[in-house]
Amino acid sequence: MESSIVMTGLTNVFTLYNIAAILGGTLLGLFVGAMPGLSATMALALLLPLTFSMDTATGLSMLASLYVGASYGGSIAAILLRTPGTPSAAATVLDGFPMSQQGQAGKALGISLFASFVGGLISGVALLIAAPLLGSLVVQFGPIELFAIAVLGITIIGSLAQGSVINGLFSGGVGLLVSTVGMDLTTGTPRMTFDNINLFSGISFTVALIGLFSIPQALSLVENSNAPAKVASRITDRLIPKLAELKSLMPNILRSSGIGIVVGLIPGTGGDTASWFAYNEAKRFAKDKSRFGQGDPAGVAAPESANNAVVGGALIPTIALGIPGSSATAILLGALMVQGILPGPNLLTDYGDVTYTLIWAVIFANIGLLVVGLMFTKASVMVTRIPDGFIACAIIALCIIGAYAINNSLFEVGLMLGFGLFGYWLNKAGVSPAPMVIGLILGPVMENGFHQSMLIGDGDYRIFLSSPIAVVLLCLAVFSVLQATPVFRWLLAPFRRGTQLA
Amino acid sequence: MNTNRLLLGLFGIALAALFFVNALKYPQAAAEMPLIYSVTVALLSLAMVASELLRRRPASDAAAAPAAEDGEPVAIRPRYLATAAVFALAIAYVATINTLGYLASTVLFMAAALLVIRTVSVRFALIATVVLVAVVCVVFVQFLGLPVPLLPPAIS
Structure with missing residues (x-):
């Protein structure tokens, strides 16, 4: 590990302006996460155009802190309204809401805050240690391995996304297809541009991102705007938990943080998977399992530490391999792309200073979360009272100005609305838009890797079998698809029968 | 059966066909990836349509359903x-x-x-x-x- 680059990243973040950006981003994330129906991804997508004019370190600090803040903010609505603010806070409802009904809303929120802080901090440190180690392994990768990594990235995300493997891969495939729009860099041929000059430079990743993640949420809020408003529970007790309580919860928090990091490492899985996994493990390890679901603090600490630990975990493959672990990390990768940094294993070598800035921003964002959380958690209850109808209209207005800010082009605003409508359709069909966004990012990486490999191999497709690493990665890609199909269950059936008989 | 998914599958086939036909006019180097992607999307779309048509029981739209209150589903008419x-x-x-x-x-x-x-x-x-x-x-x-x-x- 180049200690000078690590220190450069630290000094980039550790300025008064950037610390203010971290606190501001965390507060914004806290409020967005607390609003039911709004996700961290949507907030990140909306904030991304704002960071264009910012200094790299400031922009990354703000985005990372918003992501961290929203991961905790989701628990506020889960505990007080019985509605998870973000999907990853769904498991927190089980014990968080019963605690608030018992007059322990402050205690539940305090445990959630401290668990989120510990989980996030541990994952940030894990990111600081693991990403360079993994990065040093992949630094020698050539175009063949890069192509294989991109294929693995898209198949693993497609296979693990919500719904069936076909739906996930379809979404990823459409993303790859859309990534080919624009001028081909090898031959200079305009592809799928319909002689429209606005399409010659391709479809901006940010435009697609804002449309796919923000407009569908706004339309869903309008669709369900006649639902009765929920009344938030009051916070009558203290927010800061007792030291003895935290001490007794620490083994659970540490275990759940580990689960969050490992789950985050797997591209395609997210905070929701990690929080349910951690909740189940906390229940399994508990002496008195009957208290779970009745307001056990361990049932709040486990999912909250796990979903915040996912942040650092998901950034490990993003930084080391250039494969975004989730839609939110895809946006953070997009923020790097805005700064002219191309995704890939060279993130840690060629752009080490910027990458370490992001890593340190994640660590500082968790410290900022503790400060902001203690100061503003009670105030964030107010944002849960904003009517859904107004939030929906405000999101659309912000999407439009945000998309316009990218290139000052109304054509791109129209394109964003088109992506928004498509994203709404995907939601209705139960297809996740996340693989599509990842496909848009990995498309050019895959195409460049493919062309360069074919040049090396003199047009022979067997070139992809010449590298043992590429073969392993491609086998893993095939496995990731097969494991989600009936073929895999059919292959495993004899072994299962054998186990049952034994 | 999820009608939206069925229609999405059909849209995917049309989109793949559009990209495929256009890609045939490009030079070989520019056409390779759009051709590979469009064939992949077409096959996945076909699989999506087939799986929807073969599905006998209605697809559960649990993810899209409104949140339940006290274990009972809340009847909210989507607007x-x-x-x-x-x-x-x-x-x-x-x-x-x-x-x-x-x-x-x-x-x-x-x-x-x-x-x-x-x-x-x-x-x-x-x-x-x-x-x-x-x-x-x-x-x-x-x-x-x-x-x-x-x-x-x-x-x-």
Whole structure:
């Protein structure tokens, strides 16, 4: 590990302006996460155009802190309204809401805050240690391995996304297809541009991102705007938990943080998977399992530490391999792309200073979360009272100005609305838009890797079998698809029968 | 059967066909990836259509269903008409930014959309819209220097 680059990243973040950006981003994330129906991804997508004019370190600090803040903010609505603010806070409802009904809303929120802080901090440190180690392994990768990594990235995300493997891969495939729009860099041929000059430079990743993640949420809020408003529970007790309580919860928090990091490492899985996994493990390890679901603090600490630990975990493959672990990390990768940094294993070598800035921003964002959380958690209850109808209209207005800010082009605003409508359709069909966004990012990486490999191999497709690493990665890609199909269950059936008989 | 997924599968086939036919006109190096991707998307779309047609029991739309209260499902009628109207208003909003200016078009969009939704009180809508427009102007116009026309061309 180049200690000078690590220190450069630290000094980039550790300025008064950037610390203010971290606190501001965390507060914004806290409020967005607390609003039911709004996700961290949507907030990140909306904030991304704002960071264009910012200094790299400031922009990354703000985005990372918003992501961290929203991961905790989701628990506020889960505990007080019985509605998870973000999907990853769904498991927190089980014990968080019963605690608030018992007059322990402050205690539940305090445990959630401290668990989120510990989980996030541990994952940030894990990111600081693991990403360079993994990065040093992949630094020698050539175009063949890069192509294989991109294929693995898209198949693993497609296979693990919500719904069936076909739906996930379809979404990823459409993303790859859309990534080919624009001028081909090898031959200079305009592809799928319909002689429209606005399409010659391709479809901006940010435009697609804002449309796919923000407009569908706004339309869903309008669709369900006649639902009765929920009344938030009051916070009558203290927010800061007792030291003895935290001490007794620490083994659970540490275990759940580990689960969050490992789950985050797997591209395609997210905070929701990690929080349910951690909740189940906390229940399994508990002496008195009957208290779970009745307001056990361990049932709040486990999912909250796990979903915040996912942040650092998901950034490990993003930084080391250039494969975004989730839609939110895809946006953070997009923020790097805005700064002219191309995704890939060279993130840690060629752009080490910027990458370490992001890593340190994640660590500082968790410290900022503790400060902001203690100061503003009670105030964030107010944002849960904003009517859904107004939030929906405000999101659309912000999407439009945000998309316009990218290139000052109304054509791109129209394109964003088109992506928004498509994203709404995907939601209705139960297809996740996340693989599509990842496909848009990995498309050019895959195409460049493919062309360069074919040049090396003199047009022979067997070139992809010449590298043992590429073969392993491609086998893993095939496995990731097969494991989600009936073929895999059919292959495993004899072994299962054998186990049952034994 | 999820009709939306079935239609999405058919759309995927049409999209793949469009990309495939266009790619046939490109030089070989430019056509390779669009051809590979379009064939992959077409096959996945076909699989999606086939799986929907073969599905006998109706697809559960649990993810889209409203949250349950006390274990009982809450019967909320989705407001599809209002959703379509708000989206149409968003298109009109984009179309009028250059003519009416950003301020007037934003206020008109917010007023019309909130009128369609009808769940927000007039006082809240007025105050919140003013705050929203002010924040957007400060952040995007003052801070980012976005060259968006704030007023109609005749006045500015």
